[in-house]
Amino acid sequence: MSSPIIAPSVLAADFANLQRDIEMLNESQADWIHIDIMDGVFVPNISFGLPVMEAINQYAKKPLDVHLMIVQPEKYLKAFRDAGAATITVHYEACNHLHRVLEEIKSLDCKAGVAINPHTNVQLLEDTIKDIDVVCMMSVNPGFGGQKFIENTYKKVRQLKEIIAENNAQTLIEIDGGVNGQNAGPLVAAGADVLVAGSFVFKSVDPLLTIEELKNQ
Numbered sequence: 180m181s182s183p184i185i186a187p188s189v190l191a192a193d194f195a196n197l198q199r200d201i202e203m204l205n206e207s208q209a210d211w212i213h214i215d216i217m218d219g220v221f222v223p224n225i226s227f228g229l230p231v232m233e234a235i236n237q238y239a240k241k242p243l244d245v246h247l248m249i250v251q252p253e254k255y256l257k258a259f260r261d262a263g264a265a266t267i268t269v270h271y272e273a274c275n276h277l278h279r280v281l282e283e284i285k286s287l288d289c290k291a292g293v294a295i296n297p298h299t300n301v302q303l304l305e306d307t308i309k310d311i312d313v314v315c316m317m318s319v320n321p322g323f324g325g326q327k328f329i330e331n332t333y334k335k336v337r338q339l340k341e342i343i344a345e346n347n348a349q350t351l352i353e354i355d356g357g358v359n360g361q362n363a364g365p366l367v368a369a370g371a372d373v374l375v376a377g378s379f380v381f382k383s384v385d386p387l388l389t390i391e392e393l394k395n396q
């Protein structure tokens with residue numbers, strides 16, 4: 180079992196000291212920096228938008244993993260690429276033409292991600308799995324950090340792993356929401372490749388050590 184890709188979520192950072200927190204991530208064993216964009220429509224919360232993302236990109240030395248929790252994400256793909264996104268993840272539930280959106284993301288030279296809410300069956304991804312670089316499996320209902328991990332996620336990871344193998348796809352499985360020191364190991368054992376962690380990293384006494392612990396699952 181290889182070490183997971185660790186993607187701390189900036190949603191839990193100290194926004195009054197964002198530069199400091201991004202520089203901490205630069206020095207850490209984090210692999211990606213996860214950026215949660217919320218529009219107050221697709222999810223019942225507003226986080227931040229392009230200007231903040233551009234500010235993060237000025238300091239970040241690691242790939243930016245952008246999680247768009249917005250309606251009509253296709254309108255903003257180029258803007259987020261221009262703001263520094265390496266991966267752009269759209270929600271399955273927000274796309275009427277998912278295949279087209281994935282092609283657009285790839286034409287921008289970004290990795291294409293699809294996020295699924297806890298109620299969305301992984302089977303629905305079967306017909307696009309070969310076009311998806313990263314499936315972001317929500318292990319909480321999207322919209323807020325600091326929520327409790329939903330245990331049904333393990334079953335979904337195993338099911339998705341099978342779909343990826345059956346289709347001979349290279350898709351990474353990313354887990355987002357409520358990831359901590361207890362569930363990280365079992366998630367990796369079940370087949371997770373990428374762990375997003377917000378509160379567990381930024382609210383810990385020593386975020387550098389916490390990231391190292393997650394990396395060493």
Ligand SMILES: O=C(CO)[C@@H](O)[C@H](O)COP(=O)(O)O
Binds near residue numbers: 246
């Ligand atoms: O996309 C989301 C929430 O909608 C996540 O990326 C959270 O930001 C993860 O935060 P924690 O659950 O780890 O505190």
Ligand SMILES: [Co+2]
Binds near residue numbers: 355
């Ligand atoms: Co997220």
